[in-house]
Amino acid sequence: MKHHELQVKTTSRSQVVDITSKVQQVIYDIGLQNGIVIVYVPHTTAGVAVNENADPDVKIDFIRKMSDMVPVDSSYKHLEGNSDSHIKTILTNTSQTFFVENGKLMLGTWQGIYFCEYDGPRTRKCWIKCLEE
Amino acid sequence: MKHHELQVKTTSRSQVVDITSKVQQVIYDIGLQNGIVIVYVPHTTAGVAVNENADPDVKIDFIRKMSDMVPVDSSYKHLEGNSDSHIKTILTNTSQTFFVENGKLMLGTWQGIYFCEYDGPRTRKCWIKCLEE
Amino acid sequence: MKHHELQVKTTSRSQVVDITSKVQQVIYDIGLQNGIVIVYVPHTTAGVAVNENADPDVKIDFIRKMSDMVPVDSSYKHLEGNSDSHIKTILTNTSQTFFVENGKLMLGTWQGIYFCEYDGPRTRKCWIKCLEE
Numbered sequence: 494m495k496h497h498e499l500q501v502k503t504t505s506r507s508q509v510v511d512i513t514s515k516v517q518q519v520i521y522d523i524g525l526q527n528g529i530v531i532v533y534v535p536h537t538t539a540g541v542a543v544n545e546n547a548d549p550d551v552k553i554d555f556i557r558k559m560s561d562m563v564p565v566d567s568s569y570k571h572l573e574g575n576s577d578s579h580i581k582t583i584l585t586n587t588s589q590t591f592f593v594e595n596g597k598l599m600l601g602t603w604q605g606i607y608f609c610e611y612d613g614p615r616t617r618k619c620w621i622k623c624l625e626e
Numbered sequence: 627m628k629h630h631e632l633q634v635k636t637t638s639r640s641q642v643v644d645i646t647s648k649v650q651q652v653i654y655d656i657g658l659q660n661g662i663v664i665v666y667v668p669h670t671t672a673g674v675a676v677n678e679n680a681d682p683d684v685k686i687d688f689i690r691k692m693s694d695m696v697p698v699d700s701s702y703k704h705l706e707g708n709s710d711s712h713i714k715t716i717l718t719n720t721s722q723t724f725f726v727e728n729g730k731l732m733l734g735t736w737q738g739i740y741f742c743e744y745d746g747p748r749t750r751k752c753w754i755k756c757l758e759e
Numbered sequence: 760m761k762h763h764e765l766q767v768k769t770t771s772r773s774q775v776v777d778i779t780s781k782v783q784q785v786i787y788d789i790g791l792q793n794g795i796v797i798v799y800v801p802h803t804t805a806g807v808a809v810n811e812n813a814d815p816d817v818k819i820d821f822i823r824k825m826s827d828m829v830p831v832d833s834s835y836k837h838l839e840g841n842s843d844s845h846i847k848t849i850l851t852n853t854s855q856t857f858f859v860e861n862g863k864l865m866l867g868t869w870q871g872i873y874f875c876e877y878d879g880p881r882t883r884k885c886w887i888k889c890l891e892e
């Protein structure tokens with residue numbers, strides 16, 4: 494009944510880590526055949542998204558654009574210096590839901606699961622829950 | 627089978643209201659032990675997000691930055707004067723999914739559930755559905 | 760157990776297509792009475808959102824503002840010329856979850872389901888899965 498937990502190590506302040514194969518591994522380990530899997534990030538300065546896992550430049554362009562839109566040096570009230578990280582997390586989202594069929598994570602051809610770090614480097618957690626159909 | 631409904635009263639045009647304890651209360655009332663809970667906002671100018679519930683300045687910084695990125699005074703076509711509210715709602719999201727274990731809403735240490743008002747003040751609704759594992 | 764698939768034809772590079780009635784039709788066809796329905800977009804340059812389906816100007820304002828915030832002509836690294844489309848997709852989201860009660864898709868009065876094309880015109884897919892309560 495308890496969720497499964499992944500560890501994700503990040504090496505920069507802002508970074509996308511592809512966790513697709515880790516999520517697939519949890520589905521195998523649990524033995525879920527058909528249903529949904531929910532990936533949930535229990536942090537307030539990191540989120541989860543879905544996008545291209547082929548060309549790594551897409552991840553770089555995404556992280557750069559997020560930093561352009563929500564720069565670290567704006568005049569924020571929150572004194573920890575990471576208000577930008579909180580805001581980027583909300584824009585990204587805290588969880589993502591996927592379909593599982595015949596034990597396989599159903600993704601589009603080019604899709605991967607992005608763990609999005611906005612206040613690293615840190616060792617982060619990612620929670621995973623499967624619901625059978 | 628019917629969803630549960632919360633009322634959320636807002637007092638400004640743009641405002642974050644922490645509804646974490648209200649969602650936990652619904653889980654207690656329903657008696658859900660293990661599964662997921664989905665919080666759904668049936669409005670088009672208010673959404674729901676997950677972020678820090680400790681320092682209230684994070685909520686203020688978020689609301690200010692959203693207003694910077696999507697200002698109310700841009701030259702929109704929609705004549706009701708709240709196109710910015712619709713766009714902020716899409717960027718925030720309309721629903722969020724959470725895990726429930728042993729009757730408890732599973733959140734990260736610093737996480738709270740943000741009801742995000744973008745066209746208040748109003749009395750809003752929030753729908754909640756629980757699915758048992 | 761397999762998901763249902765919709766086809767969505769788009770006619771511009773950036774465009775919102777209302778797929779609400781198509782999703783409701785899938786629920787009828789499956790015969791789901793009570794539970795949830797998840798709409799999942801298996802692409803990396805198109806997403807799904809929830810917003811107003813009454814005044815079509817809201818869709819136009821949304822698409823224009825997204826193009827303002829994430830312009831196509833920024834200096835991206837990804838060479839396919841559609842980094843803006845990938846970033847807009849992440850900001851929009853890849854899936855949305857809805858409640859179903861007595862065979863009916865539960866939406867707020869003004870809500871519709873937006874298929875958001877950011878790299879069209881194309882023929883796109885949309886996956887739908889229902890989970891009974």
